[in-house]
Amino acid sequence: MKVKSIVVAVLLILGVTACEKKEIDPPSIKFSNEMEQSLIKVNLDIQEESSTLKAAGVDNWWESINESLVEHGIQLEKMETLGAEQHQGITIIFKDMGNKKLSSDFVPNDSRNGTGIDVPYIIDGTELGTTSGMTEVDTYNAIVNAMNTWDNNKCSSGLDIPLWGLIPFDVGFVQYLEGFGGYAGYLAGGITHGGILPAVFFDAIGGPGGGTSILGVTFTFIWTSDGVPTDINNDGKNDVAFREVYINDGFNWQDAPDDVLFNGIYDFETVVLHEVGHGLSQGHFGKAFITKNGMLHFAPAALMNSAYSVARREITQTDLAGHCSIWADWPNN
């Protein structure tokens, strides 16, 4: 209940701000000391190292980063991108143990997290709003709506996804590693909405063309011991340390719940909803095929298809089946 009142208070503040100047006033929403302590700081100096490696065109850049992260007990497991229109999104596994343990999930009451049986989220309050005209308030509301849509579905009643804070400073661990601001630390056990970032960030993570083909991305980091993924609850999955979501500012984002096929407009909330599907451990599904007009379609059509087609602000039956298989027994798994 306490969390709900905080959310209501935040929305009220935003509502007032929206009427007056259409901007969020970060100082009006405090990030408490308690919450700041929730971010695990990583004392490492690999940002410089990473820029050097990338400048040198090192292909296995992330492998090098992961080597540096071994001593910190985390590894980047994977990156899942969502494709724009004719571009199919991809999943890149960075930590492949070769034992089919490619899926990963949060662990309830994981002492490494301090989040109990919740999967909380935070929002970077400094990188909201889009060049295409959505205000900070618009994008904030879309993120909260998307989180609530996942939170309120019927099969995962044991899972709560509370908002822990609209952060008044730049957060995002991958962003930090890539040299695009961010923060040398992370919210363990939760999902960080790291911001709406310029297209060049997506070139950096997805290679040439990333900025024009990737709508959004979710990164999964897992807990490791001596570089080896842990599975402390023996569910056959790697233990998720944290996840981060980023959205590409290089597209025509709109608040467009009725958006139709392939018109160059993207419904912001739909894409956040998709990314949070990854945030809650779902992968892509649906078979992709190209129609005569050269456009990419999927069967079945679902939120978790690897490319955007139309606005979807509800979770389809197939998406829900995937979600329920992961979360129905939470926190008893």
Ligand SMILES: [Zn+2]
């Ligand atoms: Zn995706």
